[in-house]
Amino acid sequence: MGEQVKLFKTWSSAFGLRIVWALKLKGIQYESIDEDLTNKSPLLLQYNPVYKKIPVLVYNGRPIVESLIILEYIDETWKQNPLLPEDPHKRATARFWAKFGDDKVMSSLWQILTEQGKEREEALVQATENLKFIEEELKGKRFFGGEKIGFLDIALGWLANLVPVLEEILGFKVIDKAGFPFLSEWMLEFSSVPAIKENLPLHDKMFSKFRAYLAAAPDK
Amino acid sequence: MARTELKLLGAWLSPYVMRARIALNIKSVDYEFLQETLGSKSQLLLESNPVHKKIPVLIHKGKPICESLIIVEYIDETWSSGPSILPSDPYDRAIAKFWGTYVDEKWFPNLRILTAEGEAKDHVIRTIVEGLDLLEDAFVKISKGKTFFGEDQIGYLDIAFGCYLGWLRALEKISEVKLLDEAKTPGLAKWADTFSSHPAVKDVKPEVDKLVEYGKSPEAKYRAAKAASS
Secondary structure: OOOOEEEEEOOOOHHHHHHHHHHHHOOOOOEEEEOOOOOOOHHHHHHOOOOOOOOEEEEOOEEEEOHHHHHHHHHHHOOOOOOOOOOHHHHHHHHHHHHHHHHHHHHHHHHHHHOOHHHHHHHHHHHHHHHHHHHHHHOOOOEOOEOOOOHHHHHHOHHHHHHHHHHHHHOOOOOOOOOOHHHHHHHHHHHHOHHHHOOOOOHHHHHHHHHHHHHHOOOO | OOHHHEEEEEOOOOHHHHHHHHHHHHOOOOOEEEEOOOOOOOHHHHHHOOOOOOOOEEEEOOEEEEOHHHHHHHHHHHOOOOOOOOOOOHHHHHHHHHHHHHHHHHHHHHHHOOOOOOOOHHHHHHHHHHHHHHHHHHHHHHHOOOOEOOEOOOOHHHHHHHOOHHHHHHHHHHHOOOOOOOOOOHHHHHHHHHHHOOHHHHOOOOOHHHHHHHHOOHHHHHHHHHHHHO
16 A cells, blocks of 8 residues: 555645546545645645645655646556556647646636626637637547546546536536537536546535635626 | 658747757757747648647647647657656656746746836846745755756756746846846756756757847837736
């Protein structure tokens, strides 16, 4: 068994959730520590002094931070059920889209929520453009990883549980079946994989959280 | 490797392009360097990087790879018989990638806005210097008393951080401020010189004076102001 694995996260963070999924898929036992981000634990601050953020994975007493980096670390340390493909070009492609998801897709979706009127329309156009790239990347495949879920499915998995919440708040679909046939199907398939299904934050709880956050946000 | 099989789209002043070139040099791989004209984007660039429309793009056997650190890792994995760029231990790799992301996302953006700032310049300078203090600590820990972040040979983090040195020096000249101070960060100061004169680096690094000239141009000021407002 060796030294214990610890994961510092929160119940709702998409970034922490990716690590839960990876650990579950590989059958790795770990201790979960849910942080209150308004009152960060001394341990968290000690393990991630630069960013003071979750998730943090601790193994053999050493912390690893930044969720995509943690995913690769897990894949390299525990070789069962590999997440990244073997081929260097396919690996580069998976990394590229994971980064695109975090850098561009996430913020463009968030902007739809926080903007109003004309700015919201513009944000929707931008988000749709970004999502079209992802749809194109998925075309013809059951999962981004092929027949089984892999690194990119986990990296983009936040779409499956956050977008429905977003759509409920907005009152309209962002990833609709007509415009995004592959992505719509993938969201359902991904959420049905046992390791994922058993580790999804409750929709209603997420809805309440986002609603509360938006209500508290200053008006533009 | 036939030159036509491997192309790199880039520009002389881009630190990100420099990363790919250093990596290719480490592996002694021959390639065709296609210089983009500043201010315009070639058809090949738009086709091979439709998402970001940015350099560098590595095109290997017709397939594009984008994002400089992803390109560096691709080069390391593809030409695996050459000297290793990434450390072999998973934890060391995670640390190298952590600092690579840090310089890109947290540290360098401050440098970009240095010339655009007015009164807030002091704050920006302080942030840059604090970042260098962190990087000095990282260097001491990671180099384990050796020459590079990669220990005896240059590696991923040397490449990731080292590519910014030209711009660091240029901005010191333009803004008339000392940022990398051998008194405060002796390890980094020494490393900077060794890195810059390394065979894999010295022929692909831009001349600081040319960067200064560009940095003072209206085009550069416009781009810096844009970066500051985003």
